[in-house]
Amino acid sequence: MESEDATRNWGNRKLKNMGTMFSPKTVALIGASHDPGKPGFHVLKSLIDGEFSGKVFPINPKRGVIMGLEVHTSLKDVPDQVDLAVIIIPALRVLDAIKDCIGTGVKGIVMITGGFKEVGNENGAHLQEQIADLANGAGIPIIGPNTPGILNLGIGLNASFTPAFSAAKKGNVALISQSxxxxxxxxxMAMRNNVGLGKIMGLGNRCNIDFADALDFLMQDADTQVIALYVEGIDNPRQLIETAQRYRGEKPVVVLKSGSAAQSNEASLSHTGTLTGSHEIYAAGFRQAGMLCVNSVEELVDAVKILDAAPPWEGGANTAIVSGQAGPAIVACDALERNGLAAMPFSKSLQNRINDILPPLTMRSNPVDLGPWWYDLELFKNILKVIGEDNDIAAILIIIVLGEANSFFVEGISAMLSDLSKQKPVVGCFVFPSQGWDKAVAAIEDASAFVSYPxxxxxVGALANLSLAKKMKDPPPEGAVLEYSL
Amino acid sequence: MESEDATRNWGNRKLKNMGTMFSPKTVALIGASHDPGKPGFHVLKSLIDGEFSGKVFPINPKRGVIMGLEVHTSLKDVPDQVDLAVIIIPALRVLDAIKDCIGTGVKGIVMITGGFKEVGNENGAHLQEQIADLANGAGIPIIGPNTPGILNLGIGLNASFTPAFSAAKKGNVALISQSxxxxxxxxxMAMRNNVGLGKIMGLGNRCNIDFADALDFLMQDADTQVIALYVEGIDNPRQLIETAQRYRGEKPVVVLKSGSAAQSNEASLSHTGTLTGSHEIYAAGFRQAGMLCVNSVEELVDAVKILDAAPPWEGGANTAIVSGQAGPAIVACDALERNGLAAMPFSKSLQNRINDILPPLTMRSNPVDLGPWWYDLELFKNILKVIGEDNDIAAILIIIVLGEANSFFVEGISAMLSDLSKQKPVVGCFVFPSQGWDKAVAAIEDASAFVSYPxxxxxVGALANLSLAKKMKDPPPEGAVLEYSL
Known part of the structure; x- marks a missing residue:
């Protein structure tokens, strides 16, 4: 049993070393390979193809040159001090590599190698424990084993076996995934939906870095604004929940928790070595600690996109819909009500201002339908302007169906959206037929706090989660019946 | 009051003439324009840019040549018999145009012009009634007014103000939209998700073609396999529900009904001239008549995609998941259970066959995770083969995360999926980072009954709707408590 002091010291060292391993000056890849059939090839490609400006040292007993880099036979031969070691050699040789890491003063380890606790036999679990003991003694955080790696897109570091990740948009959403x-x-999905990513880590078997540690680190990380979690099962839910509670209200945490189905539980055990646990109880604990629980990968991606970009939700449930077409606005009205928001009637003064702008041949209440004036960009902008200035309106949803006849719209509205989206959350549903338009809409998103959904x-789902995130900042009221207790 | 015989005769003529207007040899555009600021320009562009092989006659009192076509001053000047007239002139001049259509023997009219019942004043409603009376007397179906038009992609007919629709994939999904x-x-959304479209019609104010007529027509249309409906409010829900009941089990009908929110009702009145009505009661009636009610545009598009492509659901709820990675398979397990399906344990004989193929270092039960063999295409195919042959498995969900290391997968699995997807529903979740892969996956879809989702x-949602569509074929059991009665 460690003493409290020892735990705190280890915790502090772990956090500090995690900082170094995510922003390393030097990276060694133990198990680099020139064979495209091996993951050691792809990790090296990731490290080189990205914009990482630090030094990369491939390690392989066979020496030689891979992708233009001299191969060293062991970590001890590397001339520089190595900050981050990525290990991708067979499980049975990992223990020696760990000892080399400790011996040479490596600050953090990413262990991609699998075949430990998740295999389900005693040897694997025992080996993982041995490694954890060694690393803990030396104060070295290990991410993995059984992980695809880590990324810090802000500095172009891609220490994963997936070079394609380097093409992600740089941003402030961090992802901690068990799987x-x-x-x-x-x-x-984030890449395809123009979400800006920062730090990504696959936790895998969580040798000595679990969800609570990762959350602790990201809460203190200046480059992270929103944290997404994918959780299957955790050995110590209390630790994660306590950590989330400690930081409540500082950064939004969005969680996708799997394992509600009976079969999921067994599958998860053989996947990353942990039962999914009592799904409902965990979810209740997450909610009480201020984490936003979502129900699908798409909902998670949609939520982190708005949480990263838009200003926080202020005010009530009232959302203004301004639409070029009535039907999609009616669909949005329904969705708002299903999600606890509403397109409420405008105040008398706002209605008067809109009536001055928009001729009566349209829906001028909330939702506003431009009707025959759908192609009139100035009119569209004037309406957005007066709605933006109204304090009763918490958020604005702009819907427009685009085609050749109004193809000027996207560029024409761009500057206005940049201003408007600073004042309150502004979400778009810009509907267009081909991928050719994606870039134009993404360009507006990149230059503003505006976000668009298909x-x-x-x-509306994204707006609802933004509004929920605001509510989650406050602890449950005193005397509230809690479904989960620590 | 019309006699029953007169109603039936009119009904028959209407159906016959709808057939002609969707497959016309000649189309006149009354209100063609050379001005890109006017819809009459875009409709002409739609008619010309598509692959429509019939003749197109632009009509405009100003004469001249537009887009290389001679302009006639009126319908009466057109040398050929016109099958379909598209009207896009101001409301006040429409009555004369209708009379011209009747006088020259036009078979069907698409009235894009707005400004009738939806405007909310008596004049508009009265004018629409006058037009309906004239058209009914002559047996001419009018789609609209206040519609974007109609399409029959099978023959390249794009009689809408949206040229972009011509780029849609040709297929057998028909769409009837009030808005x-x-x-x-x-x-x-269908275009972006590789759904094959056939006939599209915007009903608008439903002058004399309402949902029931359109459904009747599409149920008898050999090129239509799946029918999607977007309904806001209908004057005569009983007629639609009776029509759906009459054709129950013949073709799946998927409905998105809006108008659940209080504000939607008022908005809809000013949109297409009809209150949304009692949302819950309509929805209950739709379900009882065997229509599949969905909750979002995305769910509708996902549903019609699988309903069009895959063989019908047979058997129970048991779905096999074969995945290259465990985490997404666990997420899918949860989703199956939430949707009334399940990844149940395999039969002993099937499990034995899989154990012969897959080494024990993986999840070999349902879900199957290939674990370290994720890159082994032959192994993947062998597992799919034995699962495909098992009669206890109703459907197969294939999940694979793609990257450089297994980029061969999509092409390599293509031929096998073509066979497998004929035997039972096979759905993919092929996860890839960039739009570059979309085409490769779409190519498999185009050549098989396989469908993929992001x-x-x-x-899983699509599979659930496929399974539900099978159940909807049967009428409610005798003695069942019905929420809606005709």
Missing amino acids: GGVAHLIGY TPERA | GGVAHLIGY TPERA
């Missing part, structure tokens, strides 16, 4: 597959699923329902 | 905006929303939850 490598789901890290890819979420990461790829359907009214997804736009 | 033009939502027709675009659904149509564009997340496990959406893939």
